Amino acid sequence: MTNFVLVAGAWLGSWAWSDVLPGLRAAGHTAHPLTLSGLADRQGVRAGQQTHVDDIVGHVERLDLRDVVLVGHSYAGIPVGQAAERIGDRLARAVFVDSSVPADGESFVSGWPEGRAQVEAAIAANDGFWPALTAADYAGQELGDEETARIVAGATPHPGATLTEPAVLRGSLGELSATYVKCLLDGPEPGPDVAALLKGERWDLVTMETGHWPMFSRPDELARVLLDAAGAGR
DSSP states (O other), X not given: OOEEEEEOOXXXXXXXXXXXXXXXXXXXXXXXXXXXXXXXXXXTOOOXXXXXXXXXXXXXXXXXXXXXXXXXXXXXXHHHHHHHHHTGGGEEEEEEEXXXXXXXXXXXXXXXXXXXXXHHHHHHHTTTEEOOOOGGGGTTXXXXXXXXXXXXXXXXXXXXXXXXXXXXXXSOGGGSOEEEEEEGGGOSSOOHHHHHHHTSSSEEEEEESSOSOHHHHSHHHHHHHHHHHHHHTO
């Protein structure tokens, strides 16, 4: 039995995985959607990037989970990549869903050379939080009106320090057994950092013909992708 630990990206909480969970559980596995500090039902909790890493590691260790598939979507790839390194032999595989990946000493906004100033200005203007997106920002991502309304209603401002603080890695991400899921409506190719990792023997690439939020646009297909990735880790 695989233990899936699912972490959604910026502005989202555990609720974002609700349509993916049935597919994982019907296959006989355990799924643990996780809300990071400062978001959704955990609003008001102060958080930096290492807080989010600790959230994930602490959840795995507190429940004594083994055969863990850590899943990080979008921003969450950064704390998931660091947590995957820290949980050691508890990890079966890491899955990065259209996500950023951590680089030692670099932050989430480090990878945004054109948008970094904009993100930092938005955080400064909103009491240290990155404001959630509006409905118009989800256009072109294969989301219907109902799905878009769910995301907008559930999204909460994202703690800014988690985006600007640097990642801490002890080794190379290329040493992880990992799957990268590229959502093609959000861009046809992974970024250069991910492309370099995919050249190694331990990383696999899977593509989905959907937008950046596949847990809403194609939850059943995403569940199948995650199950396949878990099988690759055995």
